[in-house]
Amino acid sequence: MIRSTISKSYSPIICRVTGLTLALLAGAVLAAEPRHNELTAAEKIAGWKLLFDGKTTQGWRSFKKQTFPAQGWTVEDGCLKCIAGGHGGDIISLDTFDNFDLRWEWKLPPGANNGVKYFITEERASAIGHEYQMLDDALHPDGKAGAKHTTASFYDVLPPKEGKPLKPPGQWNTSRVLVQGNHVEHWLNGELVLVYELGSDEVKAGVAASKFKNVAGFGTHIKGHILLTEHQDEAWFRDVKIRELPAK
Numbered sequence: 001m002i003r004s005t006i007s008k009s010y011s012p013i014i015c016r017v018t019g020l021t022l023a024l025l026a027g028a029v030l031a032a033e034p035r036h037n038e039l040t041a042a043e044k045i046a047g048w049k050l051l052f053d054g055k056t057t058q059g060w061r062s063f064k065k066q067t068f069p070a071q072g073w074t075v076e077d078g079c080l081k082c083i084a085g086g087h088g089g090d091i092i093s094l095d096t097f098d099n100f101d102l103r104w105e106w107k108l109p110p111g112a113n114n115g116v117k118y119f120i121t122e123e124r125a126s127a128i129g130h131e132y133q134m135l136d137d138a139l140h141p142d143g144k145a146g147a148k149h150t151t152a153s154f155y156d157v158l159p160p161k162e163g164k165p166l167k168p169p170g171q172w173n174t175s176r177v178l179v180q181g182n183h184v185e186h187w188l189n190g191e192l193v194l195v196y197e198l199g200s201d202e203v204k205a206g207v208a209a210s211k212f213k214n215v216a217g218f219g220t221h222i223k224g225h226i227l228l229t230e231h232q233d234e235a236w237f238r239d240v241k242i243r244e245l246p247a248k
Helices: 002-032 041-046 201-208
Strands: 048-050 060-062 073-076 079-082 091-097 100-107 113-120 130-135 173-180 183-188 191-197 224-228 235-244
Touching (some): 041 048, 130 173, 224 235
Antiparallel strands (some): 060 091, 073 079, 091 224
């Protein structure tokens, strides 16, 4: 009887402790999960700014228009999604940037093509700028057109290094473009894969051999919008953020 009484008296305590432990474990799991489209306190202090809030299309508009496209782009599952065959056109950031550190996450389905452009000015007739290519290198035809057309290239001008850490279609990639003075870097999944200097002989030669050879000022440092391309393929974006940098 004594043993039974002790067992009964401790049961509620054990239940409460077990419940508390489970609650703490659940909280720890949730805390460990990445929170997308949010800035940490440290990032805010460092000057980072979200270009996509995960809920709305605020901060973006169509090229040479003051409104966001009525079709072709949507916000879904905390992502800015380009709809396949949606004919929404390219979208640009409301703000323009000079020296910056731009980061974003993206994924594509098999065989898809997209890209992020910078140095976009609406003084040009079309949305021409330096493009960080995003591609299914293995299945899209552009991937067979040479390294200058593959993921993380300066599209049609300079290739990324060999052996870059590209994840397969359907998985999230993390990309980064850093511009400071004439210095430009392309990163892919935490690895530096391309470095070039604006106005250098290397860039001049690359531009001269590209389809941009007749575009005035192409390959030089200009202030411009950030652009998300629309190539009639599905593409997903999240955690799009930028930090302005001092001129070098």
